[in-house]
Amino acid sequence: MTRSLTILGLESSCDDTAAAIVRHTEHDRPAILSSVVTGQKDLHAAFGGVVPEIAARAHTEKLDFCIEQALHESSLTLQDLDAIAVTAGPGLIGGVLSGVMMAKGIAAAAELPLIGVNHLAGHALTPRLVEPVEFPYLMLLVSGGHCQFLVARSAEHFTRLGGTIDDAPGEAFDKTARILGLPQPGGPSVEQEAARGDPARFAFPRPLLDRPGCDLSFSGLKTSVLRARDAETARYGGLPRQIRADLCAAFQHAVSGVLAEKTRRALRLYLAEKPEDPIFAVAGGVAANKEIRTVLEIVCNEQGVRFIAPPQALCTDNAAMIAWAGIELFRLGRKDTLSLSARPRWPLDQTSPAMLGSGRKGAKA
């Protein structure tokens, strides 16, 4: 039986308000009928990072407009949908809640099934949205809030091989931008500056390379950048532009070096499972960084593994990935009730030991 599914996805877990509609007929390629993303960059610019309360306020007043636009662009109405999928965590809880309540309001009133999607599953299933990819594949999820290696075994079953024990790389890019007086978000501004810099001028640490396993750490790196900045500033009575570029280049080089080596280790573990068609995919905002993409691709070529990097618009936060994850879950029979909870913490791999925030509230991701 071939069955066509059309699902509306909603995303509001960080600073992008997004709605998208994806259609999929079995044995056919999925089609993104519309994908609307409204960012909040300007709202947070003055604060040097995303302010949760400001983000939540913006989501609440923007999301229904995004949905209307997504319906309009696809020339569909709610009656044409089979279900509505919404990010139910992990993320900034105020924003997640706005999305979940909006989805419940629509699902109840339009009598549509509701599917709560893990934001990380949205990223981790994106390779299957853009290319024919079979499970199991290895995934590096690398963004402003997350950094982990996952083996995707099905739409609901992921094994985490390792992840960051402190900051995510995107956070480190943002902090580096902040201490060097570059605009937020730090990813693109540090990358742009790094292009004119000499990475060899500074030797920054490669944290955790001396330890086995696939875990990563980035908080020490940003401290090293800060120390180097202070030393140079003291020497010149300010930070010379060229040295700032060199700091950016050396920082980016350190991040890509760590990610490359840890990817090598993760691939070793994954390849030991003897997958039929070995695939390594990246997702998340940091996957947009060209140096990082390039080194990861080189590592994959060394090992004869297919490298997949979805287009940038599908690497950063978007709702098409949530709609697609919704389609995958719906086909497996997943449906949530109208008492669905929004979860600030929701690890994708529920069996591996918690890495972050393993306190009373449980693991973050």
Added chain:
Amino acid sequence: MPPEPLILGFDTSAAHCAAALRSGSDIIARAHEPMQRGQAERLVPLLEEMLNHAGAGWRDLHAVGVGIGPGNFTGVRIAVSAARGMALALGIPAIGVSSFEALAEGHVLPVMVLVGAPRGHVHAQIRTAPLAGKPSSGDSPRYMPLADALAQAGATGLPVIGPDALIRAEAITAAAARRLAAGRVIERPKPLYLRAADAAPPRERPPPILP
């Protein structure tokens, strides 16, 4: 004659889920469940139960009325987001009703309405009737210590409602019904925060950049 408008009203701006269903001038169902947390899980199932109980369906509604605060920021967003979703799905208006308007409903005007805020403060608004028989309107809400608000009310001789008065969803449906009957363009409900988000620009400045 057209059917009496059916209006669903609800509020989660404080430690409760409050809901009511109004048909014309009659309240045909009501619920008030106190809870410190769990409003996001409970609200929509509660509304469905209420509609079922009244023998009504979502498609029978002419409008939804929703409490927009001031109140608990997260609580207000829970109800406002759900109301906007319902309005979108049904193609009917969602009508925002402030805590001040809801609390003044049914009282002899003018009154001073106080809504509790953190750290011993309140939001105060004076509600007056511009014309006999018309709904109330309010002045610009002020944020101040509770004692100051009570002193002001004492000096002006205004009766005080609050700061711990319960918001009743019946009152929200009444205010929404009037707004619907007025036939003017209805804007989407927005939370009434009355306080800026807690956020400060980073204190540390980067060093001067030399050419």
